[in-house]
Amino acid sequence: MNPYLRSARSATIAALLQHERLSRSELAEITGVSPASITEVSQNFLQQGLLVELLLPQTGKRGRPSVQLRLQSSHSYFVGISISEVATLMVVTDLQGHILARQTIPFCKTPAEVTAAVRKNYTTLLRDAAIPRSRVRGVGIAVAGIVNSDLGICRYSAALNWRDVPISELIGTALKLPAWVDNDANAAAVGEKFFGRARDYLNFTSIILGRSIGSAHYMHGMLYRGHDGGAGEIGHITIDPKGALCHCGRNGCLETIAGGFALRAAAKACGLSINGMRDLEVLAVQGNTEASRLLRTAGATLGAGIAYLVHINNPQCILFTDMEGFENGVFRTAIRQTIENNILPRFLGSTQILFMDAEPGFLPRSAASIAAFEYLTSL
Amino acid sequence: MNPYLRSARSATIAALLQHERLSRSELAEITGVSPASITEVSQNFLQQGLLVELLLPQTGKRGRPSVQLRLQSSHSYFVGISISEVATLMVVTDLQGHILARQTIPFCKTPAEVTAAVRKNYTTLLRDAAIPRSRVRGVGIAVAGIVNSDLGICRYSAALNWRDVPISELIGTALKLPAWVDNDANAAAVGEKFFGRARDYLNFTSIILGRSIGSAHYMHGMLYRGHDGGAGEIGHITIDPKGALCHCGRNGCLETIAGGFALRAAAKACGLSINGMRDLEVLAVQGNTEASRLLRTAGATLGAGIAYLVHINNPQCILFTDMEGFENGVFRTAIRQTIENNILPRFLGSTQILFMDAEPGFLPRSAASIAAFEYLTSL
DNA sequence: TTTATTTTTTTACTTAGTAAATAAATACGT
């Protein structure tokens, strides 16, 4: 089990986030906590309204019938905000990560403008979702940039042109809520762990395929930030020292070959007119060799990088989140094949590779999961 | 602090392993444990003889003088065994990782032979070190191969031609000691963390430069084994799919270019007659272009792999252990330069790169540290 | 000598859990 979720209380919540509905005896079984403690803890949570008992049809089994418990989604709500150079997206979710309302705020230049816009939209958001302010437990913020999450500060964001912005305090004060901030890749990993496809994995890597390429790791069941908060910069491993200039200032970074921004530019340079990556994939299928080459090179390059990662970290799962609309096609196939061709046989069977199409609310929902994580583990 | 060292008892030991001698108030400060607990814990340990009070000259400060505490090295001894295709090395160490006696056992074919030889040499070892059997708390075993450390089994070792050998039970029974086993790279990392240069690091990677290339990570202050126990296989990342055949069955693995075995073979193929890597380095300094090229290519290739690792995991330190006698020269320089030239500026200042010459007892001492870790954290 | 200061210990209490006995609620066999 996750070392951070080792208390009876947290283990109970974690188990119910994973399994939806469980009886007390199942909870004891799963968490390894004694039945006595489960009784005590669940009583407490029932009183708080965080848990509810379900009155299920009898199963026809012998013995005292078990009573199923589940989390009461309406007990707690969380605000999630993702801030990027395109727009600021804002959602409110329930305890289980369901989005109840959303707002899109056009790009704001300054932190103050973002804060003001967020404050204004918060009321609308709550009204749309029909949620009482009192049940909102916190706000999570995902920023495209380098974040010190302990201090709640965005250290640097090229996309937003921010430096040392105490965004967590700004927004926390504005909404009168506890606030946490992280970079978007970390937020995504937390979201997948709590609400998404990675709930069962103790060790996994989440890769975000967007304009750039981000990643984050769960290790020992916890988010691994690295020494400096810099873990997951796989987008900037050097593939070709003489390659194209990356916005990071170096040359030939992985994302200059496989990032959405770079692919778009490369397509344009080839005279291909595309709106999104789907178009490029369609062209490739139609036999356009340029499109095909771009996608295959991108996939093979990324796949090789992931193969390194598999050897180094041996994750149970690599979870790709596709924010660019590649969908299933040349790119994903190239990624998967390159990984499979470049890892030791012992890793072939034990490394899951999953691709997901990101829904529009993905990032802000992930941001909300940070607040959910912090709130729930503090109970 | 290390989550595994969160109890007052373990935190106390950890602090004293790091800082040698500390007063109770300093211990409270460092560990974050209340003075009351420190008193209680240290009393307990003093009774057991694990700690001793030092009567230091007065410092001339005001107030009640503090009493320094330190670990009593002679309280506990550990046996360390490293098993490879060359020889089985055996040491006994004290609580602080000092080697008190050592034995070299010629290569044994079968697990049974190893066990018998180990049993025979154990008595000699204890006599040489003048240690009472009763103070030996356990034995750690480092195996060149794939190990399931939970089960105490060597899953597979090409070098030893072993498959599913319950080596921990065999040796544990033979020596009548609690026994633990791990692969040699993991053992080395544990050794560096407990007894070596990595005591202060929560997140670091240890790279073993030997006949092959192994590595292991500490993350969140604990050894990270990966999903399958396969983390750290950096020696087998594919550098050149058309490269030389690796003993793992694939082509162009990193260690076919930068491993000691491969370098020796390559040198021979170039007509260079060398005894060890030191000779190759000397040839390079003397202007031999072949030697120079081999070492530079090897260093650059390894360095590039490490640069990937830095981006992916952002360790605080990369600790190279040189088992081949390169010492300072072309190889290390190439490694360091390639790393520095291929990582983001933000990592340049925050990633320590250390090279260490492995003394002869390095591996068995590392093995002993596994037993020390297990024993001390169980107190 | 008295007082201030610093370190350590003691006391009384809290928190978070457990094992084992007990109670509750059902199905089954006769």
Next chain:
DNA sequence: ACGTATTTATTTACTAAGTAAAAAAATAAA
């Protein structure tokens, strides 16, 4: 229809591991 087996949940009595705050100990300086 009724006792019995069975399974689930709760209660009781206890333990382990810590804490805060008061007290004690041991010194230097006034």
